[in-house]
Amino acid sequence: MIRVKTSVVASALLTAALGSAGAAAADYGPGVTDTEIKIGSTTAYSGPVSAYGTVGRLQTAYYEMINAGGGINGRKVKLISLDDAYTPAKAVEQTRRLVEQDEVLAMVGSVGTVTNSATQKYLNGRKVPQILVISGAAKWDNPTAFPWSTPLYPSYRLEALAMATHLMRHKPDAKLALLSQNDDAGRDYIKGFKEGLGAEVSSQILKEMTYEPSEPTIDSQIVALKATGADTVFMMATPKFGAQAIRKIAELNWKPQMYVASVTTSIETVLKPAGVDNAVGVMSAFAFKRPEDPRWANDPDVVAYKAFLERWYPAGKLDDSSNIIAYISTYVMTKLLERCGDNLTRDNLMAQATTIDALEAPLLLPGVTITTTPRSVTPFRKLSVGRFDGTTWVMEGEPIDVEAATR
The missing domain is CATH 3.40.50.2300 (Response regulator)
Incomplete structure (x- = not known):
């Protein structure tokens, strides 16, 4: 080799x-x-x-x-x-x-x-x-x-595993709400996240919801998830719906820890439309540098x-x-x-x-x-988890060896 x-x-x-x-x-x-x-x-x-x-x-x-x-x-x-x-x-x-x-x-x-x-x-x-x-x-x-x-x-599974691993290290008693797009990608993310939580912690999931890509907004799903009393949200959403969700969570004065899929991390196309102040503290998993990031x-x-x-x-x-x-x-x-x-x-x-x-x-x-x-043949074995600080994404610690962390 x-x-x-x-x-x-x-x-x-x-x-x-x-x-x-x-x-x-x-x-x-x-x-x-x-x-x-x-x-x-x-x-x-x-x-x-x-x-x-x-x-x-x-x-x-x-x-x-x-x-x-x-x-x-x-x-x-x-x-x-x-x-x-x-x-x-x-x-x-x-x-x-x-x-x-x-x-x-x-x-x-x-x-x-x-x-x-x-x-x-x-x-x-x-x-x-x-x-x-x-x-x-x-x-x-x-x-x-x-x-x-x-x-x-x-892989979607790997992203979700990395975020779940990070959550378990920092907030193992989280009360969880899950939102995903109703398709194979959404299901892969949810499966990987639950795998990273483990069987016992998965019982802490208070509610799971999905949305259809054809829906005009996902406001109703966000309202329903807030009503559960969850303090942590894992969300697999494409850019349009990710921006909607972050903005709606802020409008409801709900302050959960948010973990989002990598497609929802663009500063220009997601976080600015959502309101950068609303996105402070959002977490995600990364393999790539964002060239537009300062x-x-x-x-x-x-x-x-x-x-x-x-x-x-x-x-x-x-x-x-x-x-x-x-x-x-x-x-x-x-x-x-x-x-x-x-x-x-x-x-x-x-x-x-x-x-x-x-x-x-x-x-x-x-x-x-x-x-x-x-x-x-999956090409990535490690991913970094980062937090949005209002200006840029700041990586937290070394990249997570996801497979090793979940063994």
Whole structure:
């Protein structure tokens, strides 16, 4: 197993070593020539979640940057990113086209649980890598049933486990109220949170409620949860509803400790609309730096990310979390291709994707790395828990090794 570091020197030495080793016996899979590596992806460029289209646009821009610098091991990367409109049938159609007509080496960094789920059996049946899937669903860590699939996103379960672990360390007698979106993501979060609490503490949950994404507001749910007398709230809500909930809790003069999903942590799109004073003390779990957060203004990773957006993707919004994960996932893919050297087969790409050892990717928080093994392909094992202080997110202590904490 190769331990990957992000320093320029280490990366250059690794690339040179693998390149010279592979030069003796080049082995190519579909989509690979002496000058090109062709990969595929789908995301929603149209439809109700077309905002996710920024993922494909940033990925394309990142490979343009890599190609302008000479490519990877002398080869240019060609990403073919197609619109799936976030519908399973369209995702299947576009994926089949990429595999059977365009003959891509792999499907990389596709967005969404429902769309990737629709293509998973097809890709695994054909032994086509479906790697760096942008979805936090627990189902992606299942190498026994689906050995050709890997995620690149902190699992919803892991986030919830980290927050529950933090709560148990600091307030084990909490009186709890739970709110979640009524979908698979919401259920994953709630399951993970309860797992982190343990069977005995789960009895301290006074009320659980859900909401539908189609509802105009969740005010009624917040009123009902306040009536329980809970002093702690765990909430899985998308940005719009997260802002509503934080604001409504303040309007009711209710002062519970709040733990929220990472999608509800954007200062610009959630906390400011909710009222930053209302959000003081809110907790969440983190793997990534928030580039718009003043805390990271002079951080080298963030400075480089801002420079990338300015030159290569000026339409990309700094505070869009979809851009952050797209940036990280594409960086990881370049490292995997470097490690492949001239052995650019599907088998070898999967071997590299399932043996990542403590990769320190850009925009990850200090102490958070990416690790995969053939038996567990979930990329994150540690997350930091932070508290919003009215200006920025302040991490509390070292990252939590969640699996170790819950054993």
